[in-house]
Amino acid sequence: MTAEFVLTGASHSYGAGICALDGIDLTVEPGEHVAVVGANGSGKSTLLKMLDGLAFCTTGTIATAGRPLTEEALEDPAFRREFRSRVGFVFQDADVQLFCNTAFDELAFGPLQLGLDHDEVRTRVAEVAASLRIERLLDRAPYTLSGGEKKRVAIASVLTMRPRVLLMDEPTNALDPRSQVWLLDVLDEWKRAGRTVVIATHDLSAAAESCERMIVLSEEHRIVADGPPEEVLAQRDLLLSVNLVHEHAHRHGADRHVHPHAHEHEHA
Amino acid sequence: MTAEFVLTGASHSYGAGICALDGIDLTVEPGEHVAVVGANGSGKSTLLKMLDGLAFCTTGTIATAGRPLTEEALEDPAFRREFRSRVGFVFQDADVQLFCNTAFDELAFGPLQLGLDHDEVRTRVAEVAASLRIERLLDRAPYTLSGGEKKRVAIASVLTMRPRVLLMDEPTNALDPRSQVWLLDVLDEWKRAGRTVVIATHDLSAAAESCERMIVLSEEHRIVADGPPEEVLAQRDLLLSVNLVHEHAHRHGADRHVHPHAHEHEHA
Amino acid sequence: MHIPDGYLGPQTYAVLDAAIVPLWMIAGARIRKTLKARQVPMMALAAAFSFVIMMFNVPVPGGSTGHAVGAVLIAILLGPWAAVVAVSIALVVQALVFADGGITAIGANVVNMAVIMPFVGFYLYRLVAGDRPGFGRRIVAAGIGAWVGIVAASIAAGVEFGLQPLLSHTASGQPLYAPYPLAVAVPAMALEHMLFFGPLEAVVTMGIVAVLARQDSALLDMKPAARPLRWLWAALAALILLTPIGVLATGTAWGEWSAAQLKGALGYVPAGLGRVGTLWTASMPAYMPPFIANPLVGYLVAAALGATLVVGVAWGLGKLLSRKDGSTPVDPPSARL
């Protein structure tokens, strides 16, 4: 089976010498669930954009399912169709991802592009809307929704395409706790179904729970760790050196669950 | 001492009968740290906007430091000056909050408004930038920053004004774990210094740690619980009924730390 | 300057409505080439921008506020053909969503604000800015382009109005549509825009260009000079030349009009919609005294301007065309759009 994604020495700069990724070597196998973590600005979003064929290598190469993933390759309609229906992408910023006039159109956009017939589209939209509890928002324009409602619509709009590979950039951001749990449940389901997931996140404990592999990006935009989450998160010095966690973390904070049971209620 | 904010029967609708807050009665005392939690779309952001005098009551009243907080009241230059320099607001969406051409201008905007002399402004900006590790971003345009970098600039732009009251809408969103811990540390410091904080968040455990009072908004946009976080979070049925948490929460999810030590490594 | 339904007779609007179809097709083909696949979001954005720019209220001295159209600015940033499409879309959306501007008058509005204004403004900008890199000159050029652009558009609207009494009247000579002759309509429109909206447009355009020059000068790279169509300029010249002919045709002794008459006629400025009242009371005295007192002067200014415009544009056009395509400093069109 060919790898889902193969990156060799992939780098990306946003003009003017702003480097966002530097010499990334990475292979993602089909069915893998990979978490990408790193300090703000380390290049997680850029990496996902490259995997989705929205940003391209300044140097290095990237291939998907055995084919190079370049701007030219995507001009081939057959490849483009195959790639876009196989890979779905949830943007970090839901606002830019929502470009239709109503939430319903948003959810229907992908399936319509896939050329599904209208009844099928309607069924899919209804199904996904129900599972994300956004039925009553379907007639609303995305710009009148609250932050979390927008995020839910953005996630739903990708789920209606049923992609085999899912790239998600901080999907739990802005979601309420209940929806966060729902999303982690969905990830579990996908793992069983053999779908591939690459997720960029700051929630280290959720990442550890839902993924079997964790990649750490340094502030110099390189991969500095790659392995099972327990192993990666155990390298406390490394995490400190890339400014991902804080020395106080034991007292409280988002990474306090790296050692979740080492202290008893000292923060209560 | 007069209360910082007093809301009586405050409601807000976004035209067309989209109700966002319904009959809120709430008093915030100076020095209190209050967490506002609720499902997506329950009205947290709207509440904070009303406290900051950016949205106004459709019905009901709202007062700050003993004075009514209305559109007309804010037309009085003296009151406006006092209010705007006393109260700072971090928006949920950093993108919309940033309106200057560079991050530096963004941080300097508030202090310049305060009429501080230029050296003082520069000192403040440098100080805050250092504590948020955004020095090397100061020359960049806000819209070219990564999601978390934007959020940091947004927070920094409010901190440079040193407001006595801070309204923060999901401030830890998009921040990396280290910055999240840093923010919680800052909140602790403020508590000691007697500053007032109202924070809308989905991170129940962080809210429980940093605030001594928690308010729950229902999906019908009303306050359904108000009290110390431990007590509020113990009312599991209530939280379930407002769709804030999920029945699976014990297995994993964002509110799993409500009972942080009840299970041993089952998610590892 | 949005002309509603009812002011223009069928002969006028039918011609203009028909004229915009080929114009749109040409514009569409041009931007398809330069913008490729990005055209949908980019054009939508430019249209939205031109729409929103009309909503920024700029305080003007005298206690009133006004707003700009932005067509020349868009032409400077994206090229004139893109401006044609973007402003046209903004106008169509305004007509269909906000009932602003008539259905039958779409052609007239598009010709005035989405064709004449960006083309006149853009080529004047290029002419004045020259190829030299100095931004100071570019800013001045943008201001001149914007001012002349909007004034040219207003003159066109004035001509359209002024032709109505000639084209449609009852047996007894009563006008059926817009009632004022060219001699009133054209100077009225032109004056209002020369003195009030023109300067505003220029200030806004210059302001934005100045900010961009300081912060993001790449956006100001000269756009490829889409070769303008000769007939377009011929048509424009004809429109402007029609003005004095119209005066002769109506044969009114218009030098005898009172200031009050002209003042009434000046109400012909749909752009000042809903604001007309305050405008007169607040800003009129500050702006108009020397001109308003003597409409003859006003008209002469308009006519002189029109003539200068035609000559200037023709000269600029000649200059541009005589230059070989490749020698114009352009960035690859696809580089940014």
Next chain:
Amino acid sequence: MIPALAHIGEAPPRRRGSVRSLARRTADAIGHAVAEVLENDELASGPGLMQALDPRFKLVSIVAFAVTASFVHSLPVLIALVLATMALAAASSVSVTSFAGKVWSSAGLFALLVCAPSATAWITPGAVLVPLGPASITAPGLLIASRLIARVIAGAGFGLLVIWTTRWTDVLRALSSLGVPDLVVATLAMTQKQIMSLLRTVENMHLARESRMLSTGSATENRGWVVDRMAFVARRSMKTADDVYDAMLARGYSGAMPSLIDLRATARDWAWMAAGVTACVLVLGIDRMVFPT
């Protein structure tokens, strides 16, 4: 200037000498405008004669009405057209007073101002009806002015009615099934979305500034700020357009914008059509036969 937004800058009722900040006013007005569009959607999805019609038929009627009105010369027929728009409004659960108010404030008042001089002896000499010295209103003048005003408000009224009773998404669907190219419809669709999100951006920018502004700012300051902000919006928009395009690509956008068009003309629509054609013929017939000019 957009009638729906005509209060921008004018601002909601403003006390004399009040110093509401420009930012506040603009933010309000824009928020108000957005709310108005939203309310429109609510009205358009409600019950009523016009609401129930197929949007394609409505689009055709709006053109037919405007063209017919433009050929009518006699005042009585034009007044009948105005009354007809009011009757249609009443049949479409639109409050006739708010409808008339809107039509007058957006088009009528302006037409009145424009036409006023032509009703007087300055412009149109003739039999004096109301002697006011040089501003005397003459009979032919009054006729000329009334004719124009009636035609303008009839056209604006019908247009407004169709807009009020049709959702924007339905307008787009209608355009697309009437054969307007996909690309154009897609661009129109996105323009409306971009307008709304730009408005939101502008509104939020104003709010964000408001929340950190200690004073309302001088006119000069505000002017500088507004111009600066327009440049900022221009630059940021370019980036947003790129991001949005990426988002479209990511979901398989390939140049076409298929949509779930489900427009089915019913007997009611055809009846409307037949009635409309008859009405147009009648109107023009009466205009030319009964009231020759």
